[in-house]
Amino acid sequence: MKYHIISLSVLLLFISSCASKIAFELVPPAGEDYNTELLLSEIATAINTDPNAGTSRNHYVELYNGTGETVNLGEYAIGYQASTDLTTLADWTFPGGNFITLSGNLKHDTCYVIASPQANTTAVPRNIEWGTTSTTAANASTPLQLSGNSAIALLKKDATGSITLNGNAYKIIDVFGSPLTGRLTATGSSSTRNNLIWTVAGETDTRNRTFWRKKSIRKPTTDWQLAKGTTPIDGEWELSADRDWKYNNVGLPTN
Numbered sequence: 184m185k186y187h188i189i190s191l192s193v194l195l196l197f198i199s200s201c202a203s204k205i206a207f208e209l210v211p212p213a214g215e216d217y218n219t220e221l222l223l224s225e226i227a228t229a230i231n232t233d234p235n236a237g238t239s240r241n242h243y244v245e246l247y248n249g250t251g252e253t254v255n256l257g258e259y260a261i262g263y264q265a266s267t268d269l270t271t272l273a274d275w276t277f278p279g280g281n282f283i284t285l286s287g288n289l290k291h292d293t294c295y296v297i298a299s300p301q302a303n304t305t306a307v308p309r310n311i312e313w314g315t316t317s318t319t320a321a322n323a324s325t326p327l328q329l330s331g332n333s334a335i336a337l338l339k340k341d342a343t344g345s346i347t348l349n350g351n352a353y354k355i356i357d358v359f360g361s362p363l364t365g366r367l368t369a370t371g372s373s374s375t376r377n378n379l380i381w382t383v384a385g386e387t388d389t390r391n392r393t394f395w396r397k398k399s400i401r402k403p404t405t406d407w408q409l410a411k412g413t414t415p416i417d418g419e420w421e422l423s424a425d426r427d428w429k430y431n432n433v434g435l436p437t438n
Contacts, residue, residue: 216401217249217250217251217401218247218248218249218250218401218402219250219401219402219403220250220339220356220357220402220403221246221247221248221250221254221259221289221337221339221356221357221403222246222247222249222337222357222396222400222402222403223244223245223246223335223337223357223358223359223396223403224245224246224247224294224395224396224436224437225243225244225245225247225294225393225394225395225396225432225433225437226243226244226245226329226335226359226393226394227241227242227243227307227329227392227393227394227428227430228242228329228330228331228333228389228390228391228392228394229241229242229329229330229390229391229428230330230331230390230391240299240301240302240328241298241299241302241303241306241307241428241430242298242299242301242302242314242327242328242329243296243297243298243299243302243307243309243327243433244261244296244297244298244327244329244335244359245294245295245296245297245433245434246259246289246294246295246296246297246337247293247294247396247436247437248289248290248291248292248293248294248295249291249292249401249436250291251291252291253288253289253290253291254288254289255288256285256286256287256288256289256295257284257285257286257287258339258340259284259285259337259338259339259340260282260283260284260285260337260338260339260348260353261282261283261285261297261313261335261336261337261338262275262277262281262282262335262336262338262346262348262355263277263281263282263325263326263327263333263334263335263336264276264277264281264333264334264336264362265324265328265332265333265334266332266333266334266362266366266379267324268379269365269366269379270365270366271362272362272363272364272365273362273363274362274363275334275336275346275355275361275362275363277336277346277348280325280326281324281325281326282338282348283297283311283313283326284348284349285311292436293436294434294435294436295310295311296308296309296310296311296433296434297309297310297311297312297313297327298311298312298313298327299312299313299314299315299326299327299328300312300313300314300315300316301314301315301316306430306433307430307433308433308434309434310434313326313327314326314327314328315327315328330390331379331380331381331388331389331390331391332360332366332379332380332381333360334358334359334360334361334362334407335358335359335360336355336357336358337355337356337357337358337403338353338354338355338356339353339354339356340352340353341353341354355405356403356405357403357404357405358404358405358407358410359394359407359410359420360381360407361405361407361408363407364381364407364408364411366379366380366381381407381411382411382413383411383412383418383420383422384411384412384413384414384415384418384420384421384422385412385413385414385415385418386422388425389422391425391426391428392422392423392424392425392427392428393422393423393427393428393429393430394420394421394422394423395420395421395422395432395437396419396420396421396437397419397420397421397437398437398438400419404419
């Protein structure tokens with residue numbers, strides 16, 4: 184017993200004398216593949232007057248943080264810009280009321296949902312509401328009305344950015360839709376504007392769908408032509424069948 188006590192004492196003395204010389208480095212788990220930034224991860228479109236929508240306007244935008252770190256949402260904003268005709272290509276602009284600056288923190292592997300105040304609260308859980316509360320003759324140029332031709336931008340504060348919101352410079356880092364990309368004309372709505380659409384993954388009628396960002400997408404893009412793709416394979420988004428909205432994944436990471 185005495186021998187063991189002496190040995191233990193020597194070991195503790197050795198560790199104590201070396202403590203100031205030992206440095207530990209935390210190594211991330213092997214195989215982890217984090218996103219480079221926040222992403223637009225889920226969006227729902229619906230023509231307000233479509234009878235299949237059941238008078239609901241379940242318009243929302245979801246963000247996903249897969250960066251491996253908690254993100255300060257105060258560095259970000261969401262912008263909205265509706266297209267007014269078939270062919271006009273225009274730069275992004277966000278007049279007062281057409282953007283919302285965010286706040287709070289978003290943990291890794293969690294989502295943040297911005298929903299229309301008219302969206303059903305059971306179908307669309309949300310972190311914040313944004314947009315018009317008008318239920319009749321709503322101006323499509325005001326958020327949050329997503330009918331296939333309304334573009335959404337995720338912006339981040341950047342001293343070199345060319346867009347000023349509330350006195351701060353921002354840069355667009357991710358988009359769903361773009362006023363810089365031409366539209367197609369569909370049929371079926373009494374509103375000419377509601378018949379303007381962007382194709383996504385080769386689908387030519389995207390006015391009443393749920394869209395999910397593919398889990399394989401690790402970084403945002405401002406290139407809508409690339410992101411929307413021409414087939415289900417080459418684009419960055421998956422979508423539900425026409426008028427078959429899916430809300431079971433709202434606020435949750437894409438499986």
